[in-house]
Amino acid sequence: MKAIRLYGAEDARLDDIEEPRTGPGQVKIHVERTGVCGSDLALFQYAPVPNEYRHPLFGEEGPHVLGHEFAGTVVEVGDGVDSVRPGDLVAVRPNVWDGTCAACRRGEPNLCAEFGFVGINGGGGGYSEYVVVAEDQAHRLPNEIGADAAAMVESTTVAWHAMKVSGAGEGSTALVIGAGPIGLALLLCLRAQGARQVVVSEISESRRALAAELGADVIDPRETDPAEYARSVAEGGVDVSFDASGVGDVTLLPALNALRTGGTSVVVAQFHHPVPIDPNLFLTTEKRLVGSFAYTDEDFQEVVDAIVAGTIDPRPLISSVVPLENTVDGAIRHLLGTGRNTEVKVLLAP
Numbered sequence: 001m002k003a004i005r006l007y008g009a010e011d012a013r014l015d016d017i018e019e020p021r022t023g024p025g026q027v028k029i030h031v032e033r034t035g036v037c038g039s040d041l042a043l044f045q046y047a048p049v050p051n052e053y054r055h056p057l058f059g060e061e062g063p064h065v066l067g068h069e070f071a072g073t074v075v076e077v078g079d080g081v082d083s084v085r086p087g088d089l090v091a092v093r094p095n096v097w098d099g100t101c102a103a104c105r106r107g108e109p110n111l112c113a114e115f116g117f118v119g120i121n122g123g124g125g126g127y128s129e130y131v132v133v134a135e136d137q138a139h140r141l142p143n144e145i146g147a148d149a150a151a152m153v154e155s156t157t158v159a160w161h162a163m164k165v166s167g168a169g170e171g172s173t174a175l176v177i178g179a180g181p182i183g184l185a186l187l188l189c190l191r192a193q194g195a196r197q198v199v200v201s202e203i204s205e206s207r208r209a210l211a212a213e214l215g216a217d218v219i220d221p222r223e224t225d226p227a228e229y230a231r232s233v234a235e236g237g238v239d240v241s242f243d244a245s246g247v248g249d250v251t252l253l254p255a256l257n258a259l260r261t262g263g264t265s266v267v268v269a270q271f272h273h274p275v276p277i278d279p280n281l282f283l284t285t286e287k288r289l290v291g292s293f294a295y296t297d298e299d300f301q302e303v304v305d306a307i308v309a310g311t312i313d314p315r316p317l318i319s320s321v322v323p324l325e326n327t328v329d330g331a332i333r334h335l336l337g338t339g340r341n342t343e344v345k346v347l348l349a350p
């Protein structure tokens with residue numbers, strides 16, 4: 001089968017590799033759609049993990065197949081599998097955990113000491129025609145939902161978990177900095193949860209337009225100070241804020257300054273530089289700055305349920321669908337270049 005594997009920095013190749021075999025308790029999926037994630041772009045640019053390294057839960061050397069945001073049709077199930085059948089549409093929860101460490105025992109498997117992802121650390125990946133995963137990773141959706149929406153479950157769940165971490169709910173006010181796939185998914189999740197007002201700060205005009213269509217109050221941070229604006233629309237500031245851009249102090253500090261006293265700001269983007277923060281900012285305000293990482297199986301099912309119920313429709317975020325053969329130039333290099341400002345979510349079609 002065809003697969004895109006990462007050999008090193010700036011070196012991803014279209015290979016012909018053996019199809020994975022289905023074992024007991026496993027599900028074989030024909031991949032229909034796979035999202036290209038910002039973390040895939042970072043893996044392509046820096047390839048931070050050497051191919052010789054074996055992740056403890058996968059035990060495989062690289063080069064690994066990329067792609068952790070994927071959905072497709074079940075083609076085969078192993079012994080003991082009863083929750084899905086061949087022909088079912090499934091979205092795959094790609095993260096795995098050991099189930100035994102302190103975090104797992106606390107009920108926070110997303111923070112497992114040995115967390116890993118199919119499509120990053122081994123186990124095949126969505127940048128290929130077939131993937132075999134454990135039954136509990138394959139979440140069924142009605143076939144009429146379609147693979148486009150199903151492939152968006154993963155990135156939407158990153159936002160869903162961040163929203164839960166923030167404590168936002170019915171009537172909340174929010175500031176989202178950055179209208180990329182995660183920022184826009186946050187907007188969808190907050191709206192689905194009954195948030196009263198969501199301000200989205202974004203430089204790109206096309207992404208701002210999409211955020212406005214999806215119900216946000218949009219600002220261009222080059223013209224309007226996000227913190228000042230948030231304090232003007234919500235008395236004393238917003239309840240919650242999210243940095244979904246990871247740019248640096250120019251995004252994280254406004255996210256904190258936009259909060260009301262006791263408000264919560266969530267880091268949901270990867271930063272590439274440290275940001276200096278004055279701890280006194282928290283002393284007299286009881287503001288909180290917290291992180292959000294990945295999601296649990298429960299989060300994943302909640303997003304599947306919201307999409308099936310129609311309270312979340314992530315399809316407007318899909319800006320292009322690219323054939324698997326054209327992944328490196330048509331998706332990865334494109335997104336690292338001019339596509340950065342014109343695309344939102346690019347899906348591959350294996």
Ligand SMILES: [Zn+2]
Binds near residue numbers: 097102104
């Ligand atoms: Zn664990």
